[in-house]
Amino acid sequence: MKHYQLFIDGQWCDPASNEWFDTMNPYSGEVWAHIPRGNAQDIDRAVMAAGRALREGPWAKMTPSQRGKLMRRLGDLVAENADRLAEIEVRDNGKLLAEMGGQLRYHSEWWYYFGGLADKIEGAVVPIDKPEMMAWTTQQPVGVVAALTAWNSPLLFVAWKCAPAIAAGCTVIIKPSEFTSASTLEFVELTREAGFPDGVFNVVTGFGTETGAQLVSHPGVSKVTFTGSDAAGAAVYQAAAKTMKRVSLELGGKSPNIVFEDANLEAALAGVVSGIFAATGQTCIAGSRLLVQNSIREEFVARLIEMARTAKIGDPMLPDVNIGPITTPPQFEKVLNYISIAKAEGARCVLGGRRAAGEGLAEGLFVEPTIFVDVKNDMRIAQEEVFGPILSVIGFDTEEEAIGIGNNVVYGLAAGVWTRDVARALRMTRALEVGTVWVNTYRAVSYMMPFGGIKRSGLGRESGQAAMQDFLEHKSVWISTSDAIPGNPFVLR
Known part of the structure; x- marks a missing residue:
């Protein structure tokens, strides 16, 4: 000891x-x-x-x-x-x-x-x-x-x-x-x-x-x-x-990870998974709101669920484990409480939503990777920082609508944009009210780059x-x- x-x-x-x-x-x-x-x-x-x-x-x-x-x-x-x-x-x-x-x-x-x-x-x-x-x-x-x-x-x-x-x-x-x-x-x-x-x-x-x-x-x-x-x-x-x-x-943050229909979807899928399930979602820059264009929403979410299901939960010391425990008992209870709040608000859970169970997990503070669909941006699950592996999916049709949803929170830390359209990428970086915008990547940091937020x-x-x-x-x-x-x-x- x-x-x-x-x-x-x-x-x-x-x-x-x-x-x-x-x-x-x-x-x-x-x-x-x-x-x-x-x-x-x-x-x-x-x-x-x-x-x-x-x-x-x-x-x-x-x-x-x-x-x-x-x-x-x-x-x-x-x-x-x-x-x-x-x-x-x-x-x-x-x-x-x-x-x-x-x-x-x-x-x-x-x-x-x-x-x-x-x-x-x-x-x-x-x-x-x-x-x-x-x-x-x-x-x-x-x-x-x-x-x-x-x-x-x-x-x-x-x-x-x-x-x-x-x-x-x-x-x-x-x-x-x-x-x-x-x-x-x-x-x-x-x-x-x-x-x-x-x-x-x-x-x-x-x-x-x-x-x-x-x-x-x-x-x-x-x-x-x-x-x-x-x-x-x-x-x-x-x-x-x-x-x-x-x-x-x-x-804190409630960062939007915005996927347009012209994006490289394989890269975007990996970026969305990284944005919310890496570090068990316990990061201020978590891309906890997935904004995905309605023309590809159903296909993208189906593929996202399939990818997220493969994440291995367990001992964080092991090299093949993808998701570790929640760090503190109070945070563990908070994450489980937000799952209940989301269900009560009418969001539909399509993956996870429970305390993780299985071999080697009984003593730890584990929560399953969780995805909610049918989320409206005014729901608490979309407005409040959970700090856990909980993703809210929100659809949009136009660039302007994505900007409006992305900015309609009290936070302004980070955002992700996935598109092959350079002009759109530049417009989005100007319009999003955040301290950091990642385009076709996510969770990149450097000692050379200023990091911080606006609003709350x-x-x-x-x-x-x-x-x-x-x-x-x-x-x-x-x-x-x-x-x-x-x-x-x-x-x-």
Whole structure:
């Protein structure tokens, strides 16, 4: 049984509460590790440590190039430990080893990319219109950053949030989900091995009301970056506003995956399956609404059901398994509840719709891949994020109708478009009210590409050069080169 500690100011330490809680394997139902139960006292220690590192320690004196070298070293260490970290994530959240292994092997690229950007943060000399004045701008780290990560891809979110923050010169306190804290605690040891000074990285685990809320409201924190549900994001936004913190929110989605009659249907079928059943549907970018042109709807859905039936459910550690368990007991109950809601609303279940049963599944939190047809876009199953392997099928006739249905939700994270018509693809990318549009592909991400949503899907962007701006403050500098005394000191110069 693994017994973890908090990581504060470069040291492992017991929580102030002297309490731990269990973390469970969602496949086996077994408790496999104990996670420290942090509280406000631990948060205060972590914020103080991060503040000292930011302003007084070796980190404050490092050049941007030196920071970049440390980040690239960290990337190397993650690459060396990718398989071990992936297995820990699977044990904690039940996602496929193939999925988490791919994420962890790709994780290093964020540290390499943003490590390369660390010494590319530049200001500008302004040819100011005032005589005998010099003026320029510079960019400085925003301060101590609170990074609150979700349970579905813990270390991927650590990279998305912390790599640009560290490149900007900030220090961070990571608060992972209480359901999936182990991999973050394992990761942070690598930051010490890479040579990061004490206090640059800190991890405080625990429950939202005891640690997350304290971190968001702490006056020593300058910036909050959060991934989670839109309801939780709204609460974070409101709490952070009381102390005027900067906030980035990567929240939920109800993404339309739109298939036109001229699409490559084989590719579209694979893209739809990937969009909703990969990661057991537990992803903010899940293509949970399939919009398919009515001229091909019946044929497409029949083929989709046939393909989805072949998905193997089981032990996520096995290479031939396609669908693993739901990560947490509350989420498992939520998914089953939405199946009941959809049936009560009049949607017709043509695949799945039950807790999965079979050999090796009895102890796990498994839900069958589920497809609903006869769905209207105003139904709850089409409007609310389920975060599970539940697909709603909605027909449309025209491009304009597809756009209207696609945009008629409170979310705006992502969308997929399947068509061979380049002009149509360009029109759709302009018209869809989302942060990311995939054309003839789905679930593609990169450290180079900004990611984030609009509407209730959040604020700000992660990854790409755009992410750096959320962790930098712009400062304007004015210097007079004149020895003359101003004529009237009471007027604006």
